[in-house]
Amino acid sequence: DTEVTQTPKHLVMGMTNKKSLKCEQHMGHRAMYWYKQKAKKPPELMFVYSYEKLSINESVPSRFSPECPNSSLLNLHLHALQPEDSALYLCASSQGTGWVGGYTFGSGTRLTVV
Amino acid sequence: RKEVEQDPGPFNVPEGATVAFNCTYSNSASQSFFWYRQDCRKEPKLLMSVYSSGNEDGRFTAQLNRASQYISLLIRDSKLSDSATYLCVVNPYSGYSTLTFGKGTMLLVSP
Numbered sequence: 001d002t003e004v005t006q007t008p009k010h011l012v013m014g015m016t017n018k019k020s021l022k023c024e025q026h027m028g029h030r031a032m033y034w035y036k037q038k039a040k041k042p043p044e045l046m047f048v049y050s051y052e053k054l055s056i057n058e059s060v061p062s063r064f065s066p067e068c069p070n071s072s073l074l075n076l077h078l079h080a081l082q083p084e085d086s087a088l089y090l091c092a093s094s095q096g097t098g099w100v101g102g103y104t105f106g107s108g109t110r111l112t113v114v
Numbered sequence: 115r116k117e118v119e120q121d122p123g124p125f126n127v128p129e130g131a132t133v134a135f136n137c138t139y140s141n142s143a144s145q146s147f148f149w150y151r152q153d154c155r156k157e158p159k160l161l162m163s164v165y166s167s168g169n170e171d172g173r174f175t176a177q178l179n180r181a182s183q184y185i186s187l188l189i190r191d192s193k194l195s196d197s198a199t200y201l202c203v204v205n206p207y208s209g210y211s212t213l214t215f216g217k218g219t220m221l222l223v224s225p
Contacts, residue, residue, distance in 0.1 A: 104160075
């Protein structure tokens with residue numbers, strides 16, 4: 001099983017809603033990442049979890065709240081988002097943060113904030 | 115200087131053409147290098163890792179020049195299905211590092 005699975009694939013939410021994005025991997029990877037990607041831009045790192053602990057927060061607004069319940073799961077809780085937060089949210093994993101290899105990406109959640 | 119620079123394109127080529135993309139990186143201590151492919155509205159997928167000795171995978175050849183801090187990707191006999199954005203990606207590996215992405219080069223292959 002060499003996949004990173006993200007749900008939902010699409011999400012439309014209002015600015016007062018609370019929703020969560022989910023990510024799961026069963027490759028035994030110990031590092032997991034959230035990226036945000038706007039159209040025609042490269043992925044932009046948001047958060048890094050290493051061994052289930054938050055190790056990097058790239059100054060992301062508090063309306064985005066990550067959670068790593070266990071080594072296979074990564075959530076991103078969303079609250080009071082703005083229309084400019086509409087983007088493709090990508091989860092990725094790797095063997096570790098010191099890993100010199102590449103990452104495996106999930107297929108993403110396309111988020112629209114209305 | 116940006117960390118990873120690529121020509122955004124688009125590169126418009128006919129089927130069967132050979133096309134080359136280049137990328138430069140600023141961190142001379144970078145440890146590993148990749149080309150990712152991203153189709154429209156999809157996730158990035160690892161195309162190939164790039165090694166100093168150069169490496170080939172079918173129609174794709176990647177080269178790394180550490181002295182010039184330069185990475186290339188050559189695609190021979192282009193197919194319509196090669197149309198995508200190609201992301202140059204560098205792993206600086208400074209202990210607690212994360213991948214650094216270039217902005218991507220768009221390739222459009224036409225019949």
